[in-house]
Amino acid sequence: MSFVLVAHGTRKGSGVGMVGDLARRVSDRLGKPVRVAFVDVLGPTPSEVLRELAEPAVVVPAFLASGYHVRVDLPAHIAASGHPAVTVTAPLGPCPQTVRVVAARLIECGWRHGDAVVLAAAGTSDPQAQSDLRQTAALLSAVVGDRVELAYAATGEPRVPEAVDALRRAGADRVVVASYLLADGLFQDRLRDSGADAVADPLGTHPSMVRLIANRFRRVGVPLAA
Incomplete structure (x- = not known):
């Protein structure tokens, strides 16, 4: 095999x-x-x-x-x-075990209870993939105990910086981006430049x-x- x-x-x-x-x-x-x-x-x-x-x-x-x-x-x-x-x-994904990795990466980057969270995916125009991403955001919401906003590094709306700005305007003291990417690359660089207070590493290794x-x-x- x-x-x-x-x-x-x-x-x-x-x-x-x-x-x-x-x-x-x-x-x-x-x-x-x-x-x-x-x-x-x-x-x-x-x-x-x-x-x-x-x-x-x-x-x-x-x-x-x-x-x-x-x-x-x-x-x-x-x-x-x-x-x-x-x-x-x-x-x-979507998968509960993968969501637990996302949560672990959030903790590593300094997320605290009460922080606003953006789940940042690469993006897609595929309806099935969009449904999968919404399911993942819901699973992560259950783990962190608060609503998680879904945003995209490339295809789709809102883009990650827009979601970060919207949460700040809504009164969030801190905004943390949860990377829903497998590996480092252009999209992870975009997350780092999103204006968030902290950005989690990709799921990686x-x-x-x-x-x-x-x-x-x-x-x-x-x-x-x-």
Whole structure:
């Protein structure tokens, strides 16, 4: 059995390195190598990676909503690869375990009870992905005990700086941005420039993310390494 972690891709070297580091940590936990592929910006693509694999493959989409890349791009890559035996797991969100990682990153960046929170996603025009993001915001609201505003770094309204400004105008003493991004890159840079009092790191290599992805692979029959 072969294992492939598929992410979006970024031109920022630190983001590419973060995805590679995440795959290595998952590999260490599984005791099996995990390959990395990207659906956009850079390669190798999922089709390129899958063409190199002779045995059945398991693909974990490292996406935080079921948008175009998950439902259209990835199946197209799999079909183009000609690989006869590929199992694709659910993406990483919406998922209660992923929301707990978002909350942990919030605490790390200095969030305190009473702070206004913006959940910052990359953005999407896909209705299913939009629904997934609203569900994630609701889950995070339950965790932090207060309403969480959903905003976007790219596609969609409101944009993150607009959401931060609106909360300040509404009387918030502090506004904290919860990054709902997998890795560092252009979008994370936009969050840092949003004017918030604090910005959480991307989910990245948080130990709970490593466990979540390893468990996605494990559920198709791969025991965790001792």
